[in-house]
Amino acid sequence: MHERRFPISQVHKLEDPERRKWLPPDEVMRFLDIHADWTIADIGAGIGYFTLPMARIAAKVFAVDVEPGMLARIESRLIEAELNNVVCLQGEASATGLAGSSCDCILMANVWHEFDDHAAVLAEAARILKPNGRLAVLDWRADFDAPPGPPQAHRIPKEVAQFAISDGGFRVHSVCHVGTYSWFLMGLRTGEGEK
Ligand SMILES: C[S@@+](CC[C@H](N)C(=O)[O-])C[C@H]1O[C@@H](n2cnc3c(N)ncnc32)[C@H](O)[C@@H]1O
Numbered sequence: 715m716h717e718r719r720f721p722i723s724q725v726h727k728l729e730d731p732e733r734r735k736w737l738p739p740d741e742v743m744r745f746l747d748i749h750a751d752w753t754i755a756d757i758g759a760g761i762g763y764f765t766l767p768m769a770r771i772a773a774k775v776f777a778v779d780v781e782p783g784m785l786a787r788i789e790s791r792l793i794e795a796e797l798n799n800v801v802c803l804q805g806e807a808s809a810t811g812l813a814g815s816s817c818d819c820i821l822m823a824n825v826w827h828e829f830d831d832h833a834a835v836l837a838e839a840a841r842i843l844k845p846n847g848r849l850a851v852l853d854w855r856a857d858f859d860a861p862p863g864p865p866q867a868h869r870i871p872k873e874v875a876q877f878a879i880s881d882g883g884f885r886v887h888s889v890c891h892v893g894t895y896s897w898f899l900m901g902l903r904t905g906e907g908e909k
Pocket residue numbers: 719720728757758759760761762763764778779780781784805806807808822823824825828829
């Protein structure tokens with residue numbers, strides 16, 4: 715595991731009720747503008763901080779994470795919440811195992827700075843998204859220093875992510891700040907040869 719990967723030993727940080735104040739899930743849901751018939755992939759889902767609110771709106775959510783301990787937490791939260799439209803999958807962002815053109819939307823929240831190979835992650839996102847599907851990336855602002863969040867040196871400015879996403883075949887639809895410490899970027903999957 716590389717040094718930027720979020721360790722399961724720190725899972726209490728994801729579960730901290732204070733988080734809801736500086737990163738309100740409802741605010742993110744508004745930016746996502748989820749439709750009731752959508753299939754969504756939550757990549758790097760963690761404990762399901764966003765998986766569950768998305769599952770309350772969308773038809774189906776795939777929660778993908780490399781860490782089985784995180785997925786186990788989502789599973790128990792799903793039972794408690796009586797939600798049965800989420801499928802938990804152990805997988806890599808660059809190789810999710812999801813079918814091609816199967817998703818209307820992908821969320822990558824607080825995981826962009828943990829990826830080693832953004833081009834490979836974007837190629838996988840383009841593969842699993844339907845034409846004109848949405849890629850939403852949310853991560854830590856680089857103009858703040860920790861805490862909370864990763865050290866300054868691990869943070870990626872939104873402008874850098876924006877460049878990577880358009881280079882990876884997505885049309886940037888919107889870029890903004892969300893909550894207190896985060897940026898949010900929405901890209902649309904473009905067609906073949908179109909940018
Ligand atoms: C900081 S947590 C964020 C969890 C959740 N998205 C949230 O905002 O609460 C990052 C999660 O991404 C997972 N992760 C990191 N790198 C990954 C990769 N390459 N593929 C899939 N999951 C990954 C970690 O195991 C961890 O659960």
